[in-house]
Amino acid sequence: MMKPDPRPKDPSDDRRSPAIWLYPKEEIDVEVRLQFHGTGFMTSSIPSYNDTWRIHVDPKPPFNRYSSTYVDDPWVPYLDYDGFRDGEFQRVAGWCIHQKDLLNWQRSHLKEIGFTDAEIDDVNYSYGRMLLERQYKEEFFAIYPQDAAIVDTSVSLTVFPRPDSIYRLWLYFVPMTARAVDLKVPHVKKVERHGFSVIELAYLTDREIPSSGLQQTAQPGRRTMLGHRAGVECRK
Numbered sequence: 001m002m003k004p005d006p007r008p009k010d011p012s013d014d015r016r017s018p019a020i021w022l023y024p025k026e027e028i029d030v031e032v033r034l035q036f037h038g039t040g041f042m043t044s045s046i047p048s049y050n051d052t053w054r055i056h057v058d059p060k061p062p063f064n065r066y067s068s069t070y071v072d073d074p075w076v077p078y079l080d081y082d083g084f085r086d087g088e089f090q091r092v093a094g095w096c097i098h099q100k101d102l103l104n105w106q107r108s109h110l111k112e113i114g115f116t117d118a119e120i121d122d123v124n125y126s127y128g129r130m131l132l133e134r135q136y137k138e139e140f141f142a143i144y145p146q147d148a149a150i151v152d153t154s155v156s157l158t159v160f161p162r163p164d165s166i167y168r169l170w171l172y173f174v175p176m177t178a179r180a181v182d183l184k185v186p187h188v189k190k191v192e193r194h195g196f197s198v199i200e201l202a203y204l205t206d207r208e209i210p211s212s213g214l215q216q217t218a219q220p221g222r223r224t225m226l227g228h229r230a231g232v233e234c235r236k
Contacts, residue, residue, distance in 0.1 A: 018081065018202030018203075019126075019200070020080075020081075020157075021119060021200075023199070025195065025196060027056070027060070030160070031052050032159050033052045033159075034157060035155065035156045036083060036085070036086070036154075038154070040083060040085045040086040040087070043082050045081040049081065053079060083155075087153050090144060091142075091172075093144070093145070093183060093187070094144040095142070095143045095183065096141070096142050096183055098140055099132065099138075102132060103129075103132075106123065106128050107124065110201075114190040114191030115201065123201060137175075138175035138176050139177070140177065141175060143174075144171070144172040145171055145186050147168075147188070148166075148168040152168070157198075163196040165193060166200075167189075167197070167200065170202040170203075171201070172205070173204065173205050
């Protein structure tokens, strides 16, 4: 195996989402494969994907590091990819927050769900700040959690050697005005870590769709694209 650059790459240089963290108990080579369903497709990745991530994982402190097995890529703190997602996405349960509260919100809520401080830092300095830098004119975000059952029907994830636990959560952010619809309280499963664990977290917006047209509430059995409809409002 080629010797990679030991310096970790700053993921904020590229701003992709989701992030995938792998936590083996020892230093190993791992294959990770993603399959986009429907009309979804990948647009970019770190490290380079090429049909499968073939990576070397070094779990030694102070942080996990990943590098491509057969090319001289730099170490990275997590696997990162971007693309368009097809699927049936729920917009019934979620949270509504002010944009200015996003960084504090994700710090407290992701911690409550079970993400580590290091994982929260990764999304805080990359995905959270990316959303704020887009400067949406709407004051609020509605945040709709998509659990593993929904995520798997959009993009399936296979890891070899097989991990003991896989946890996947996508958060779909929709810019909103300040008034009026009720959101049901979301029931988000907490992060599970057993043995060799794999954790995925994504922040998605309307930019991850090839076309718009999603209704305010996804209808059962209807296949839709992630997106948002202008003028939909949520309670302050």
